[in-house]
Amino acid sequence: MADAQPAKYERREYFRWWTKIASRWADCDAYGHVNNATYYSWFDTALTTMAIERGILRAPGQTSIGLCVASGCEFLAPIGFPETVDVGARVGRIGTSSIRYELAIFAREEAPAAVCHFTHVYVHAQTRKGVALTAEQKAAIADLVG
Template sequence: MSREPFRARADYAAFRSIPTRWADNDVYGHVNNVVYYSWFDTAVNAHLIEAGVLDIHGGAVIGLVVETGCRYAAPLAFPQVIDAGIRAARIGTSSVRYEVGLFAEGEAEAAAEGFFIHVYVDRESRRPVPLPADLRAVLAAISVHRG
């Protein structure tokens, strides 16, 4: 079975640098796999917060993760800085598939790449809602289909 190649840096629309921490390493001397998922959340949610389209404390609409996955190509370890590239691979009515590439600082090849799907819901009812127009515009700017 052949493995699909990892995406290049140029395939991602926005980047966030994330420093590793001493506590990120596990007993095998590299970053533990669960930390990668926190980097995915950090990169995407920080982008949305900074763009002014996600209010984690009082916004009427929030994103809930319904699916996630990760592929690993090379280990990362403290002390390194990670460049997390993000893109919106699919923008639906109430959901978004985010894809994230994790690169060691300055490296051309991804050490890992993952995805997660957010379904956007009403904060109170937890029922899906259409993506707000301002969120949709920010997503369009990082979409794989941007022109």
């Protein structure tokens, strides 16, 4: 989510990686729509799937992990059950030891139902001391920078 771009103006074409997630009956709250906490769960599932696929997490020999140090979400439209949504992701910024991930959930509409961001700082898995991203990690997501 670019700082200059309000969340409601995000569009599908601004995102570079995609996955689908189906709502479950258990995801709905007393109002009949998916609970806000579930949106975060979907974002986390999509981000983790993308990071594993791309080799940012769980790559052979990797000693670093990404810890979430900041996140935010704007909830823009309800989602119900049954519904399958598209979750799009892009990389907003690659730093020396951090990555800002930006994601959006889209239902049937062109406008997003929710837009979020996560900043992960990479640390050594055992010591939790900050480490620089490797050239391989940066290259694995370079095409996702939006």
